[in-house]
Amino acid sequence: MVALSKVALVSTVALLGWAYQATRPPAPAILGAPGGLPITSPRVRLKDGRHLAYMEAGVHKENARYKVIFVHGFASTKETGFPVSQVLVEELRIYMVFLDRAGYGDSDANPRRCLKSDATDVEELADALRLGDKFYVVGCSMGGYVAWSCLNYIPHRLAGVALVVPAVNYWWPLPDDVRRIAYGKLDARDQRTFWIAHHAPWLFHAWLTQKWLPVSPIIRGERGAFTAMDWEILTELRRKQRESGQVDPAKTTQQGTYESLCRDATTLFGTWEFDPTEVKNPFPDGEGVVSIWQGYKDRIVQVEIQRYVARKLPWVRYHEHPEAGHLLPDMDGVGDEIVRELLLGGAPPGSQLQSEPRQDQDG
Incomplete structure (x- = not known):
């Protein structure tokens, strides 16, 4: 009994020690330090002393009619870009800026990153440029x-x-039926991971990096998180990226998964400082467009929540493609449709996207 008690005590102490270390956020890798990670992008200095990396594309800024800032997704960087054709860029004279969000690529990590700081990063970049x-x-x-x-x-x-x-x-102020349907469509591993990001963000890094239990297929980018069409598009995109050498997957998390992937998930799934369904129309006189573009078959972002938000904000233009998944913008011509409507205010003739959701499946 004494021997078993000692084993139990040692095991408990070891487990507590692991838990303590696992839940302590690791320090980010320092960009530009001697012997450290090189900085390969132009950057602007922000008011708090951090630096934000960016990439320019399109026509020269001085000749541009429209200036657009593109914000990349999860496990990505500014080099991923956005599918806008050169024909449209030249026709409308578009100047484009792609940024690395805080903690990604060549942008410094932000220990105080939150919803507001991400918005002010965009604003400060625009001012610096x-x-x-x-x-x-x-x-x-x-x-x-x-x-x-x-x-x-x-x-x-x-x-x-x-x-x-x-x-x-999934923790926005949503009707119970919308939340239940949308959350219920997720894989159990996604449900568990997102629940931890919301309820126990201090544990999220340990959860994401542990090897004993399965983690979210969405966060891992596994095949099952995508439709067949998505996977075909994604495979072709990755092939082109490898051949061009313009996208380095290692740069995504070069400062550590905590400052990039973990902060993304805990910010998104945390308690928001505002309710998106109560956001005010910034263009009450119709001088600008706000639009949501969604694939009906998207397995990563559930269509039920998107539809609910769009209904609560009648001034938002909602477009839903009946066959598309999460790679909707990379379908032929869709990227141009998105940008054209954003800048000119009208969808082009023959658009594949519906302005109203499918009624037969509408939750």
């Missing part, structure tokens, strides 16, 4: 929560906003 009083924002997937933050915190700076397959929070 002298984009003018107003600019356009496109937030894709996880970058969608940054777009919501911009609508809430800096609406006076916006000329238009497109939320493309924007990530949703």
Whole structure:
């Protein structure tokens, strides 16, 4: 009995020691330090001393008619870009800026990162690059929560906003039936992971990095998190990225998973400082467009929540593709549709996207 008690005591102490170490956030890798990670992107200095990395594309800023900031998604960087054709860029004279969000790529980590700080990062980048009083924002997937933050915190700076397959929070103030249906469609491993991100964010890094229990297929980017069409598009995108050498997957989390992936999940699934369904229309006189673009078959972002939010905000243009999944913007021509409507205010003739959801499956 004494021997068993000693074993139990040692095991308990070891478990507590592991838990203590596992829940302590690791320090981020320091960019630009001697012998450390090199900085390979242009950056702007923010008011709090951090640096934000960016990449320019499209026409020269001085010749541009429209200036658009693109916000990347989860486990991504500015190099991922957005599918806008050169024909459209030149036709409309679009200047494009892609940024690394805090903790991703060459942008410094933000220990105080929150919904508001992500919005002010966008605003400070625009000011540093002298984009003018107003600019356009496109937030894709996880970058969608940054777009919501911009609508809430800096609406006076916006000329238009497109939320493309924007990530949703299952703990927003939602009707019980909407939450139940949407959350119930998730894989049990996704449910468990998102629950931890919301209820125990201090444990999330340990959960994401442990090897004993299965973690979210969505966060892992596993095959089952995508539709067959999504996977085909994603496979082709990855092939092109490998051949071009322009996208380095290692840069996504080079400062550590805690400052990139973990902060993303805990910010998105945490308790929000505002309710997106109560965001005010920044364009009451119709001088700009706010749109949501969603794939009906998306397995990563549930359509029921997207529809509910769109109904609560009648001034938002809601587009839903009946066959698309999460790779909706990468379908042929859809990226151009999104940008064209954002800048010009009207969807082009022959658009594949529906402005109303499918009635036969509408929850």
